[in-house]
Amino acid sequence: MTATLAPPSARPVPARKVPWGRYAGIAVVAVLLVVYPLVAKTSFLQTIGVTALTMAIASTGWNILGGYAGQISFGHAVFFGTGMYGTTLLVTGGWSPWLTMMPIALLAAVLGVLIGLPTFRLRGHYFSIATLAIGMMVMSILPNIQWLGATDGLSVPFLDEGFWNLTFSLRDKTEYYYTALGLFAVATVAAWLFLRGRIGSYLEAIRDDDVAASAVGVPVRRYKLYAVAMSAALTSIAGSFHVMFVTFVDPSSSSDLSLSTAIALIAVVGGAGSMWGPILGAWLVIALQEYTRTYLSATGRTIDLMMFGALIILVAVVDPRGLVNLVKRGYRRVRR
Amino acid sequence: MTLLSVDGVTKRFGGLAAVSDVSFEVPEGTITGLIGPNGAGKSTLFSMIAGAQRPTAGRISFAGKDITGWQPHEAARAGVGRTFQLMRVFGSMTVLENLTTAAHLRHRTKASARAVAERVCAETNLGSYAHRPAATLTGATKKRLELARALATSPRLLLLDEVLSGLTPTETAEAISLIEQVHAQGITIVLVEHVMQVVMSLCPRLVVLDFGKLIFTGSPDDAVKDQAVLDAYLGA
Numbered sequence: 001m002t003a004t005l006a007p008p009s010a011r012p013v014p015a016r017k018v019p020w021g022r023y024a025g026i027a028v029v030a031v032l033l034v035v036y037p038l039v040a041k042t043s044f045l046q047t048i049g050v051t052a053l054t055m056a057i058a059s060t061g062w063n064i065l066g067g068y069a070g071q072i073s074f075g076h077a078v079f080f081g082t083g084m085y086g087t088t089l090l091v092t093g094g095w096s097p098w099l100t101m102m103p104i105a106l107l108a109a110v111l112g113v114l115i116g117l118p119t120f121r122l123r124g125h126y127f128s129i130a131t132l133a134i135g136m137m138v139m140s141i142l143p144n145i146q147w148l149g150a151t152d153g154l155s156v157p158f159l160d161e162g163f164w165n166l167t168f169s170l171r172d173k174t175e176y177y178y179t180a181l182g183l184f185a186v187a188t189v190a191a192w193l194f195l196r197g198r199i200g201s202y203l204e205a206i207r208d209d210d211v212a213a214s215a216v217g218v219p220v221r222r223y224k225l226y227a228v229a230m231s232a233a234l235t236s237i238a239g240s241f242h243v244m245f246v247t248f249v250d251p252s253s254s255s256d257l258s259l260s261t262a263i264a265l266i267a268v269v270g271g272a273g274s275m276w277g278p279i280l281g282a283w284l285v286i287a288l289q290e291y292t293r294t295y296l297s298a299t300g301r302t303i304d305l306m307m308f309g310a311l312i313i314l315v316a317v318v319d320p321r322g323l324v325n326l327v328k329r330g331y332r333r334v335r336r
Numbered sequence: 337m338t339l340l341s342v343d344g345v346t347k348r349f350g351g352l353a354a355v356s357d358v359s360f361e362v363p364e365g366t367i368t369g370l371i372g373p374n375g376a377g378k379s380t381l382f383s384m385i386a387g388a389q390r391p392t393a394g395r396i397s398f399a400g401k402d403i404t405g406w407q408p409h410e411a412a413r414a415g416v417g418r419t420f421q422l423m424r425v426f427g428s429m430t431v432l433e434n435l436t437t438a439a440h441l442r443h444r445t446k447a448s449a450r451a452v453a454e455r456v457c458a459e460t461n462l463g464s465y466a467h468r469p470a471a472t473l474t475g476a477t478k479k480r481l482e483l484a485r486a487l488a489t490s491p492r493l494l495l496l497d498e499v500l501s502g503l504t505p506t507e508t509a510e511a512i513s514l515i516e517q518v519h520a521q522g523i524t525i526v527l528v529e530h531v532m533q534v535v536m537s538l539c540p541r542l543v544v545l546d547f548g549k550l551i552f553t554g555s556p557d558d559a560v561k562d563q564a565v566l567d568a569y570l571g572a
Contacts, residue, residue, distance in 0.1 A: 211420075
């Protein structure tokens with residue numbers, strides 16, 4: 001098959017232009033993220049920053065499965081909760097929080113594969129429905145498990161301040177912020193490395209057309225399982241960090257539907273299937289959420305859900321590809 | 337040497353036999369036309385060879401291996417490439433990304449898959465569309481991309497499901513020359529087609545189905561003299 005079959009008229013493939021816009025975007029966002037806590041000095045603004053970065057990590061995990069592979073999950077709070085509970089238990093047992101992250105992430109990955117094994121057999125929306133159901137089941141089982149603190153929840157034991165203990169001063173949250181930023185950078189690079197080669201192509205092919213994907217040799221089920229494993233692991237790491245920040249976990253803070261919705265919504269608002277989606281979406285959604293919580297109601301639960309609904313409608317109407325595409329469109333218009 | 341052999345293959349959907357007891361062989365390096373009136377079972381037979389459907393009975397062997405009931409991705413790995421009658425391109429990807437994805441079947445690294453994709457892209461005259469999202473292409477170009485994508489998997493056998501229907505005369509001529517070039521590379525081709533002039537000129541061998549049954553195997557010249565074929569097309 002070495003014979004070449006180019007007809008005389010065959011035009012060669014033009015080289016792709018260097019994506020300067022993307023590099024510039026990365027530089028601008030990186031500078032903004034680094035500078036933020038130096039400018040935003042209040043505890044309220046710093047909490048928004050830490051929470052936004054944590055949720056961006058969780059949503060980066062969701063994005064691999066939902067954005068790239070097209071398998072929409074409404075139950076990622078389960079993996080986030082796995083991180084929160086798992087780290088709390090192990091830290092109580094004397095582990096460093098950092099050391100708990102990988103084994104707990106592995107556990108979350110196994111959990112994800114267990115959910116995927118039966119549901120990925122079926123085509124269509126069965127996986128989405130199953131994640132919704134599992135989220136609800138966990139929500140009603142958790143309050144009955146004594147060793148997970150039942151309805152009272154668990155507190156992270158008091159640890160000395162220091163990086164190894166992932167415990168810092170709460171008066172100034174700058175250290176939490178930069179730790180979260182570092183973790184977000186690592187998670188993003190991990191996701192990028194995971195997706196840049198064959199796996200990324202295969203997942204996008206599955207999302208676009210799974211029948212055509214299998215016809216070009218993609219083992220569809222196996223690749224969906226890779227995606228759910230990586231996705232669950234990253235989201236669990238976000239949970240591990242989050243519990244060290246809030247030092248407390250109970251069923252409603254770790255596993256409820258509005259958390260699952262937020263993780264998914266962040267990626268969708270920012271741009272599903274784009275590396276930019278989670279970080280852009282997280283800042284918008286978390287800032288909105290914290291402001292509405294503070295100024296409009298005591299607990300904010302209902303307001304959250306109303307706001308999420310409004311955002312979904314807004315994204316669908318304005319640009320289903322999310323904020324990142326709005327920015328790209330703007331950039332192209334300016335360049336022209 | 338026989339590359340593909342279909343032996344007593346039957347597919348039943350409930351009480352309906354879409355394909356019943358069909359047997360034929362495809363020698364390596366040939367172009368075979370699979371024809372028959374609407375509903376004759378051509379597409380079902382294609383699906384079974386490509387692994388998309390499991391035969392109710394019978395055996396399909398490819399390159400000496402029994403591939404009956406294999407999954408589509410296993411058939412693709414063995415060397416069966418296919419196009420779809422209703423185009424199924426990866427719409428959000430560019431043309432080159434479509435081809436790179438297919439090339440990944442035999443090339444692990446992105447660089448070597450990409451190199452294959454670029455070669456196929458130029459060979460199939462898709463160079464000027466390389467960086468266009470596949471969803472924005474016209475029907476004829478999508479069909480060309482389908483063929484190119486199957487080629488990028490480096491198949492030994494190519495199953496073409498109506499790649500010529502719905503094309504303008506110019507597009508048809510281009511597509512025919514492309515198929516001839518692919519054949520010149522040594523790739524065995526089985527094509528389902530409705531455009532009879534094309535089938536007659538392109539395929540030295542025909543397999544004719546009617547109501548799921550094999551009614552004729554042989555050259556186009558003999559086919560037009562065969563009473564069963566005439567009955568099937570013109571009505572007995």
